[in-house]
Amino acid sequence: MPIVLIVAEQQPDGNLRKASLNAITAGKQLADKAGAELHIAILGKDPAKVAEELKGTGAKAVHVGAAAELEHYLAETYAPALAALATELKADFVGMASTAQGKDLMPRLAARLKAAMATDITGLGGSGADIIFHRPMWAGNVFAEVKLNTPVKVFTVRATEFTAAAGGQGAAEVKTFAPKIEASKTKFVEFKEVKSARPELTEARVVISGGRGTKGDFKEIEALADDLGAAVGASRAVCDAGWVPNDLQVGQTGKVVAPALYIAAGISGAIQHLAGMKSSKTIVAINKDAEAPIFQVADYGIVADLFKVLPELRSELQKLK
Amino acid sequence: MKILVTAKRVEDPESKIKVKPDGSGIVQEGLKYKINPFDEIGVEEGLRLVAKHQGEVVVVSIGGKEVQEQLRHALAMGAHRAVWVNHTGPLDQLGIAGLLQKVAEKEKPDLVVLGKQSIDDDQNQVGQYLAEFLGWGQATFASKVESLESAEEKNKEPAVKLTADKKAVQVVREVDNGLATVECQLPAVVTTDLRLNQPRYASLPGIMKAKSKPIEELTPAGLGVDVAPKIQVLKLASPPARKAGIKVPDVATLVDKLRNEAKVV
Ligand SMILES: Cc1cc2nc3c(=O)[nH]c(=O)nc-3n(C[C@H](O)[C@H](O)[C@H](O)COP(=O)(O)OP(=O)(O)OC[C@H]3O[C@@H](n4cnc5c(N)ncnc54)[C@H](O)[C@@H]3O)c2cc1C
Ligand SMILES: Cc1cc2nc3c(=O)[nH]c(=O)nc-3n(C[C@H](O)[C@H](O)[C@H](O)COP(=O)(O)OP(=O)(O)OC[C@H]3O[C@@H](n4cnc5c(N)ncnc54)[C@H](O)[C@@H]3O)c2cc1C
Numbered sequence: 001m002p003i004v005l006i007v008a009e010q011q012p013d014g015n016l017r018k019a020s021l022n023a024i025t026a027g028k029q030l031a032d033k034a035g036a037e038l039h040i041a042i043l044g045k046d047p048a049k050v051a052e053e054l055k056g057t058g059a060k061a062v063h064v065g066a067a068a069e070l071e072h073y074l075a076e077t078y079a080p081a082l083a084a085l086a087t088e089l090k091a092d093f094v095g096m097a098s099t100a101q102g103k104d105l106m107p108r109l110a111a112r113l114k115a116a117m118a119t120d121i122t123g124l125g126g127s128g129a130d131i132i133f134h135r136p137m138w139a140g141n142v143f144a145e146v147k148l149n150t151p152v153k154v155f156t157v158r159a160t161e162f163t164a165a166a167g168g169q170g171a172a173e174v175k176t177f178a179p180k181i182e183a184s185k186t187k188f189v190e191f192k193e194v195k196s197a198r199p200e201l202t203e204a205r206v207v208i209s210g211g212r213g214t215k216g217d218f219k220e221i222e223a224l225a226d227d228l229g230a231a232v233g234a235s236r237a238v239c240d241a242g243w244v245p246n247d248l249q250v251g252q253t254g255k256v257v258a259p260a261l262y263i264a265a266g267i268s269g270a271i272q273h274l275a276g277m278k279s280s281k282t283i284v285a286i287n288k289d290a291e292a293p294i295f296q297v298a299d300y301g302i303v304a305d306l307f308k309v310l311p312e313l314r315s316e317l318q319k320l321k
Numbered sequence: 322m323k324i325l326v327t328a329k330r331v332e333d334p335e336s337k338i339k340v341k342p343d344g345s346g347i348v349q350e351g352l353k354y355k356i357n358p359f360d361e362i363g364v365e366e367g368l369r370l371v372a373k374h375q376g377e378v379v380v381v382s383i384g385g386k387e388v389q390e391q392l393r394h395a396l397a398m399g400a401h402r403a404v405w406v407n408h409t410g411p412l413d414q415l416g417i418a419g420l421l422q423k424v425a426e427k428e429k430p431d432l433v434v435l436g437k438q439s440i441d442d443d444q445n446q447v448g449q450y451l452a453e454f455l456g457w458g459q460a461t462f463a464s465k466v467e468s469l470e471s472a473e474e475k476n477k478e479p480a481v482k483l484t485a486d487k488k489a490v491q492v493v494r495e496v497d498n499g500l501a502t503v504e505c506q507l508p509a510v511v512t513t514d515l516r517l518n519q520p521r522y523a524s525l526p527g528i529m530k531a532k533s534k535p536i537e538e539l540t541p542a543g544l545g546v547d548v549a550p551k552i553q554v555l556k557l558a559s560p561p562a563r564k565a566g567i568k569v570p571d572v573a574t575l576v577d578k579l580r581n582e583a584k585v586v
Binding site: 011012017074075076079099100101103104105106107108110111112114116117118119120132136137138139140141142143144145146147148149150184185186187188189190191192193194200206228236239240241242243245246247252253260261271272278281282283284290295296297298299300301302303309312313316317320 | 332334338340347413414415418437438440441442443444445446447448449450452453454457458459460461462464467468469470471491494495496497498499500501502503504505506509514515516551552553554555556557558559560563565566567568569571572573575576578579580583585586
């Protein structure tokens with residue numbers, strides 16, 4: 001029986017990266033189409049706790065590889081370990097969420113497996129041996145259907161296009177394996193985490209993003225975000241200026257979000273920004289310029305100064321409580 | 322230091338991309354082409370590194386003869402020489418990385434700098450494939466701590482730091498929830514993120530000088546690489562259009578719509 005192997009990710013704080021659950025759903029859809037069995041792999045210094053969490057997500061087996069050398073993620077140590085596992089399992093497909101780690105690791109693993117790869121898949125088609133991957137190109141202006149003609153096929157998954165796999169779907173067999181460790185020419189030096197008390201951008205139900213129109217003053221955006229329990233996002237212009245941390249950037253080259261409500265304040269709506277938020281359920285645009293392209297994708301637009309609109313919006317919403 | 326930098330030819334990011342009605346490709350008419358923005362950042366970083374540590378920047382592009390335009394652009398920015406791998410027709414990551422591997426083995430650079438992704442195919446793969454093929458370390462999504470408007474940026478200091486013994490580079494990487502720093506033994510592969518630097522403009526003297534700089538021509542056959550694609554693009558389509566929204570006159574109406582129509586607050 002063909003095998004789909006999904007690689008789950010442990011965050012530096014030891015917890016499961018939630019996007020892994022969306023990748024598992026993609027893996028399940030793929031397994032159904034290909035008539036395959038779903039397996040999950042997790043690597044780390046001590047991934048046992050995460051493995052426990054993955055047990056009930058509907059896979060046949062969870063493969064746990066623990067080693068001290070895997071404490072800090074590096075493509076050069078993770079790729080050989082996973083390649084050896086994939087080869088031993090005779091995996092036909094290997095996939096992972098399109099997180100920073102997924103994007104760094106999967107192509108290196110694919111190169112080792114002499115496999116072709118599809119990045120950021122948004123859907124699946126075909127059946128049996130003829131699986132078709134759907135993926136965005138040109139900042140989401142185009143969606144392509146691609147076929148990978150190598151024995152092993154590798155992919156990363158755009159988390160917002162698949163629901164998160166729930167727990168309680170039976171119990172997978174947990175199998176430990178001794179990961180193949182190779183010396184690395186790269187060494188981990190440090191990780192500077194950007195801590196935020198707000199929800200993670202890619203998981204929040206509401207996202208409020210600011211653009212250059214804020215001139216770097218995010219106070220009103222943050223206050224509204226806190227009222228709504230929302231995440232804060234930004235356009236590239238704002239990150240480039242150093243006004244907010246890089247990892248708040250939404251777009252083609254930043255995070256892809258799809259919340260129930262996306263509020264864009266002082267953002268013009270360049271195609272590269274739209275690429276990261278166009279799948280949001282409801283979009284609100286606040287912009288002084290009635291011609292700003294953001295209004296072409298917004299469900300509700302308001303042509304006004306964001307410094308006037310945001311406080312008003314806060315007090316109107318307070319009234320509802 | 323010898324730095325090999327790639328320069329892919331892509332559609333201008335400002336272009337409106339339209340899919341042909343039969344889904345076989347995009348409408349080429351009226352499109353302008355540029356060097357991939359991430360690759361331009363790579364050329365800039367290479368130039369800053371050799372300005373500080375001496376050496377040369379060699380740029381490479383794979384494609385038909387039109388890619389010489391992008392090579393000339395990089396030369397006008399200040400790159401020293403160029404390598405053109407002449408190939409028309411589709412190429413996938415395995416083919417591109419295979420060709421770049423051969424070029425790197427010929428040139429023996431200390432560092433290969435690529436874009437983290439190209440803005441047409443958005444694959445984000447070639448640098449990592451190349452690092453594995455060469456057996457080198459990789460530092461993808463290279464970024465820096467300062468803003469693009471900082472004093473450091475204006476001083477044109479490279480963000481990729483050579484260690485004191487000159488045997489490795491320290492690179493700050495943009496990752497989820499923060500910045501990770503890694504140290505890569507040379508030779509290594511680095512891929513650029515947007516905030517690594519602000520590329521310089523090509524000066525008029527630079528453009529004049531670029532005309533006489535050498536472009537070496539190579540071919541896949543000459544390099545001994547089979548580039549027959551393993552990826553088949555079956556069909557392209559436009560994303561479903563969002564239905565046109567409305568403009569509301571005031572905040573009270575907005576809140577009413579959000580509450581009673583969209584039901585999101
Ligand atoms: C290769 C590449 C990749 C890129 N990737 C991304 C990406 O991932 N994400 C991204 O966001 N961008 C990306 N960009 C940049 C993108 O093209 C735009 O430059 C950027 O999104 C613009 O940001 P902005 O809308 O904040 O700024 P601007 O375009 O300057 O727009 C500011 C807007 O604010 C409005 N405004 C000003 N003052 C006020 C006020 N007081 N009240 C209300 N409105 C006001 C103005 O009318 C204007 O519309 C990329 C570009 C390239 C070339
Ligand atoms: C409409 C369409 C149809 C296609 N059809 C096919 C097909 O049928 N079969 C097929 O195999 N491929 C096809 N391709 C091409 C293929 O999808 C990509 O070119 C290939 O996968 C490389 O991906 P990328 O350029 O996105 O690399 P990325 O990994 O996104 O690029 C990262 C970096 O690699 C470097 N790089 C990439 N390409 C070059 C280059 N040519 N020269 C120099 N440096 C480079 C650059 O530094 C770039 O910044 C098609 C592409 C399109 C747009």
